[in-house]
Amino acid sequence: MAAPIEPFYSALGLKILEMRRMRGLTQDKLAGALNPPSTRASIANIESGKQRVLAHTIPQLAQALQVTVSELLSVPAEPARVEGAVVARELRTKLAMQPKQLQRLGRELGLTTRKNES
């Protein structure tokens, strides 16, 4: 398999794939909904991140998939702004773990640093 060209396009491709599946459309159907009509192979390449989507195609794709352009482009997903301490607290509540193991896991997940543990 050829490597996806850029993370942005592979994430966009996955988003298109996901929405297409949810709408129950085939790659052929989606290709046909574009103006001018595209091909199944082209949709397949877009979904696997091997082909860049042209700017004028984006609103058409959004319309065919019944999503807004910004929903389609909200990739790569911005990780929600969340405080590490909040997630660490959730881990502590949900998992019965030794404090030491919990701290190590928190560090590996980037929730805490060694410094603010002490």
Place this chain on the structure above:
Amino acid sequence: MNLKAVHGAAESVAMQYGKDRLPIDLDAIASTLELRILYAELPEDVSGLLVSGPDGNFVVVQKSDHPNRQRFTVGHEIGHHFLKHQFVPGEHVHVDRGHYVSQRGPRSSTGLDTKEIEANQFAAALLMPSRLVRQEVSRLGTAHLLDHHVSALAETFGVSEQAMTIRLSSLGVL
């Protein structure tokens, strides 16, 4: 999302991102989805976690589990992530305990486990895409699969014999 759509999504992801060779390359799929995989000592009854934190999304896998089980867990968590199961407002940590519900078990009809069932079905289809299963089965050149065939297939796909058996029978080839 119905299970057919779940299977379809998982198979598409597997074929487009993990199709190079068997077993399906879960690391490549996870990295495309911007999911990082961590192996950690978790409480005994926990098979895996899906965590979204300030540094991004992580799959945390039970370190002491068998590699085949770990692969299933990764597939299951990728399923939760791909199907957007973790976006319950205010929740950042999803814990999966070792109860892998069966598709037609007594609890499945209650709807309580819908997300778990979807994630399991996603994992099964991701690790064992129907086309590749049929291809590998036909390569064995027998109409009647015996235990050693199932073992060989399980090894090819990097899954437990139990998971392979379930998949084969749900595809109607066993």
